[in-house]
Amino acid sequence: MTNDKQAIHEVVLGYCRGVDRLDLDLVRSAYHPDALDHHSSFTGKINEFLVWVETELAKYRSTMHFVGNHLAKVDGDRAVSETYAMVVHVGHSPQDEANYTSGVRYIDYMERRDGRWAISERGAIRDWIRSEVNNLSLPPGHVAQGARGQDDRIFKALKLLEGHSSSALPLSAGLAGQGA
Structure with a gap:
């Protein structure tokens, strides 16, 4: 079970790197092909999600996910994981309204298919937002x-x-x- 939990955690970390580096193939690899994502104002299948992510990320010069607490409950080839994260969003200038830090939790329903753990459904929960407008140095x-x-x-x-x-x-x- 420990190896399963580590593999699940690696899925979450791969997703975060994929978003932060704008590597949509890496983001896609965190999900099963029929996965569903509920993310901020978006709900839809993974292919639609990737289009939405690319459009959203164009608003930012960079993003950075800091992953904290991660718990996974594994039951055979299914699991639920909860990941706490802080996500820093950096706009294109210090005055940009896109400058903010957010406390989020990812509630992931994971499945192991053909030996590979991936997200089958994700809920992204935003617990708080702190504006960084005019308080950000590049x-x-x-x-x-x-x-x-x-x-x-x-x-x-x-x-x-x-x-x-x-x-x-x-x-x-x-x-x-x-x-x-």
Whole structure:
């Protein structure tokens, strides 16, 4: 059961990375193909959800999910998990109304199909919102910054790992030229 709970937690974490890096294939992989999502003002199937997510994320320069408490109750090939998260939304300027932090919970109905855990239905519950309008500073251009899509440093590091034959992975090689 511990391995099942870890696999379920990895699904949630993969979803968060997918949203934050605007990697819609990674977001899709967190769901079964017939999954349903109830998310803010959206309710629908996964393919419709991905279109909605891409449209919504265009409003933001970046998002960052901080995952906290995670509990999963497993019953055979079915599970319910509850994940607490804080999500930081960064607009395109410090004055942007899209700058806010939100406390959310994901209530996920998970199923293991063909040995793979994924979301069959998700409810995203927003517990609170804190506005960051005019209270947000963007990092200066000379420091390392994240990017949406395959240009983000995590993908460079993962590619290094895939192609590296020794057990010692030089992290700096994957981050070279990225600032400090």
